[in-house]
Amino acid sequence: MKTAKFFMAFIAAALLASCSDDKDYSGDFGQIKVPDTRQLEQTVSADDTQSARGVTFTTEGAWTSTIAETRAEAPAWISISPDRGDAAGSYTLKITLEPNTSGASRTATIVITCGTSKIEITVTQEGADDPIESTPANRIMRIDSRQQTIRNSGDSDPERWTSTSRFTYDDAGRLTCYEWDDTPENSADAMDEVLRISYPDAKTLKLSAETTESPEKGSYTVTLDDAGRAVAARSDNGPERWTFAYDGNGCCKECTYSGDEYHNYPRTVCRWTGNDLTGLDIYQGKEVDFSYEFEYHADRPNTPALCNLDLNALLFDVCPDIEDADFFMGSVLSGIGRLGNRSAHLTNTNPDESEFSVEPLPDGSFISFRVLNERIEWKQVGGRVTEAIWIQEVECFQKKDGKETVIPERGYTEIETHQIFY
Missing domain, CATH: 2.60.40.10 (Immunoglobulins)
Structure with missing residues (x-):
């Protein structure tokens, strides 16, 4: 012993x-x-x-x-x-x-x-006497998701969508296929989006993305360092390029993007506190345009031994990434463990807009929505994550000449539920 x-x-x-x-x-x-x-x-x-x-x-x-x-x-x-x-x-x-x-x-x-x-x-x-191994039993095979918007007005039929994701692995336990379908009830149909991953050698990943909405396929080549981390990625069909840099602790500290002349945010700087990614600074040119702040559940560990994929990245985009790029390179690479350290704990934050404006009115005012609060609840069985529930309450208000008037009946609560199967 x-x-x-x-x-x-x-x-x-x-x-x-x-x-x-x-x-x-x-x-x-x-x-x-x-x-x-x-x-x-x-x-x-x-x-x-x-x-x-x-x-x-x-x-x-x-x-x-x-x-x-x-x-x-x-x-x-x-x-x-x-x-x-x-x-x-x-x-x-x-x-x-x-x-x-x-x-x-x-x-x-x-x-x-x-x-x-x-x-x-x-x-x-020292190692554990009764270790939790990263075995096929800990590999995520499917995620079923659903969303509902419950309006304060008391709608009897809340807005809803559902989706399912499926994951396939090779004999070495590496993810080879990630499929997403937003109409799982039509099981005879092809999946709406498919990402295939291959491993030509120890320093290279190949990504192939396709969707039912377009006949074109996106193909990408990712270059890895000696530790298996992505340091560069490029589109095989266009000028898009990504680069990733790491600090001495193996945490991704910066992401850059080039090749799309219409892209407004070519650089992201990552802020880490301890072993958790706590912020992203999004640059437009040489200046920070806006930032995201992340919070975590201190009692909910996020380790590969308990869950082979990083759910922070796959479900909530809490990871190093480039803002508003055509392909979510950061989320994909973080999700499969190829972007350095994952955050040590499960997130309590979904980096969504906290305030957004819609519907300008003839009198010069406009309708806006503001997030009052949000939270993410994680459920675990036997140490493995089995469910994630994101809840946010949103307030509606009318704004004119700097004055705000709350419109209670237009507020709503949004709930996303993700069930994880192994």
């Missing part, structure tokens, strides 16, 4: 320490001083969510940090606080971890840099 081994190792370490209390463990790393270098090597059990010991150090100036993992994928399971310091002083680093649901141990290295000096903190989290 890993627990017993860990306990015996802890006892052995304690006995060794009791025999060596007079040893000096301090370390001088130039502009960084560490009073106890034993803190630089830490091992915790699979279910620990916080390192048993913090790391205390003193710097002679401002400092920064990065986190890298010994394996190819980025370390979404570990974060630190604080992650930087603006001045010289003494600091204690708090290390926070996600539970390790796999059977394999994992190791991350935290690098603290001050001027030309640095220290490395190695954190190893």
Whole structure:
């Protein structure tokens, strides 16, 4: 048992320490001083969510940090606080971890840099005794969605739409086909939209998109880096180009787009807090035109071991992406795990417009709608996500000469329900 081994190792370490209390463990790393270098090597059990010991150090100036993992994928399971310091002083680093649901141990290295000096903190989290493996049982096979708009006026027959999505995988568990149909009751008909994914080699993805509304097919080539992350994508039939850049923690920090002369938003900068994507800044030229802010359920983890696809991206577009492009490259690549880290938690935000205007009136006024509140509820069974429900309440008002008059009967509540099947 890993627990017993860990306990015996802890006892052995304690006995060794009791025999060596007079040893000096301090370390001088130039502009960084560490009073106890034993803190630089830490091992915790699979279910620990916080390192048993913090790391205390003193710097002679401002400092920064990065986190890298010994394996190819980025370390979404570990974060630190604080992650930087603006001045010289003494600091204690708090290390926070996600539970390790796999059977394999994992190791991350935290690098603290001050001027030309640095220290490395190695954190190893043991594998679980009863791991949750990324098996076919955890692969999403179908998502059934429905939407209803319930108006304050008391409509007896609310507006509705339904759709279904189906997913197909190869023998290696990689997604090869994503089909979407907004009329699932007509099962004999072809799916309305189909995205096919192939894997010619370790550095390339091929995407082929088609729809029943158009005889034309969209074909795209995606270039991957050594970690399997998309760094560039291009249309095989036109000038469209996407590029993606990553920070030292493996998070997508920027998306750019070119090739469409009518496209207004060629650049998106991503803001991360800890292991969650908390904001997107959308650029028009050199200036930020608008931003999205994201919130999350702190008690709802979003890990590949529990759900192979990123539902934040597939259902709610909470991911790095380019605004208003013809093809949702960011959502697709994020959804299949090819755009660096996914957010560590499930979203509580749908990046929809919070206020929008419609219906100008002859007297110079216009009718507007404003989101009063929204929320996303996630249901889980056996750790797997089985349902997501998005609810938003919308207020209607008339605006003229800076004055607003609420029209209660034109307000409505919109509800989207997504059922996930494995």
